[in-house]
Amino acid sequence: MRVREVHGFDLAPAEARRLQEELAGRVEEGPPLEVGRVRHVAGADVSTQDGVAYATVAVLDFPGLSVVEVRGFEAPLRFPYIPGLLAFREVPAVIGALRAVETPVDALICDAQGRAHPRRMGLACHVGLFVDVPTVGCAKSRLVGGFREPGEERGSVSDLVHGGEVVGRVVRTRRRVSPVFVSVGNRIDLDSAVELVLACCSRYRLPEPTRQAHNAANRLRREGQMGLL
DNA sequence: GCGACAG
């Protein structure tokens, strides 16, 4: 996959925040994604240990959701975990894994927030500025925003509001399980993002692309390799 | 000043 070199990552926290404010203006909300024409969906995730980031990208066919490619990349962690600045810690590794992907991908789901971020620049937005693929943020917990608990049925949703605007949606992907937080990464609209995430959740709470990437990242970290493919 | 806080 083609990856653009938007900027370097050798920055201090204060500089990182200023850069986010600038980059947020380059993020595109929309156009709608024609989920019916999606052939491949990818998921990205990162596992860490002892100062090393193990990033992986899993590519699945759609709507079948079987894994067709898995790539991994290791990189030293040069930035601490600071709420709101996760991208500066993990994106360098994610970019490495994305460069190795050969299958044409129609959408990428990241295990983090997109626009549901204090400066509207979550990791999914950040990754989205480096690639020519629509990106979606699907986090397991909230970073910012208020919301009403969605209904207990699969498919129930509620708006995630921050600073007076709808920055994402709280989505119940399975009956009675805690909801996930979906938001726009780049080049896709919120409704399409939610539709895609739901279409990727069959038997588990998290979308298959992200779930597969997560498993692969842990295998890469623990066993030094990812297995299949 | 006091909490909250993606992974």
Add this chain to the structure above:
DNA sequence: ATCTTGTCGC
């Protein structure tokens, strides 16, 4: 995210 055993449930 990672550190960690067993346990309850489908």
